[in-house]
Amino acid sequence: MTQRLNNLVQIDVPESDHEIDMTPMLDIVxxxxxxxxxxxSFVRESGVEINRPEAQTAQTKESAGVMVAITANDEVWIDQKLTDQRMVRPTIxxxxxxxxxxxxxxxxxQQANTGVLITVLxxxxxxxxxxxAVASKSVQR
Known part of the structure; x- marks a missing residue:
């Protein structure tokens, strides 16, 4: 009976059965x-901090694509780059x-010159x- 147990314990398994095939996992990844x-979808930022004016009719919208910012010093920023007012049209x-x-x-x-806003628009x-679209903050009711 011991000879029978020894025969059962000494089972040879081919070494290739022990490997894990990673190909399906890499395909899924x-x-x-x-x-x-x-x-x-990537959100584009204006590049500067803006204090937007409040409006009671303001609506929440997704980003329109290109963000144009006008600072309180009347600087125009397009996609985080300072741009001259005359270069807005060619850039867009x-x-x-x-x-x-x-x-x-x-x-x-809120402190920006209205003339600059109209020119950019x-x-x-x-x-x-x-x-x-022109961005504004909604008024808390």
Whole structure:
């Protein structure tokens, strides 16, 4: 009987059966990575801190695409870059060439000159952008 037990214990298993095949797991990881890269939408920031004016009719919207900020010192910032007022139209036209359905969100500081806001708004519309919005804070009721 001991000889029978010894025969049972000495079973040879091929060494290749002990390896774990990682290929299916890597395939799934790469597919998930591609999915997240394709489905991610990036939020563009204006690049400066703006104190927006309050409005009772303000509505919450998703980012329109390009953020244009006008500071209290009447500086114009487009996508975190200081831009001259005369360069707003060419900059927006270049961005619109890359993305035809481009929208623009203008954030003007409460202390900003209204003339600068109108100039920027006019330049954005002359660049051919149809979706333009001016950001404000909603009043707490």
């Amino acid at each position: 790469f597919i998930m990575l591609i999915f997240f890269i394709v489905s991610t 036209e270049r961005m619109r060439a890359e993305q035809p359905d481009l929208g623009v969100m203008i954030q003007a500081d 006019d330049q954005v519309k002359l660049a051919g952008v149809e979706q333009v």
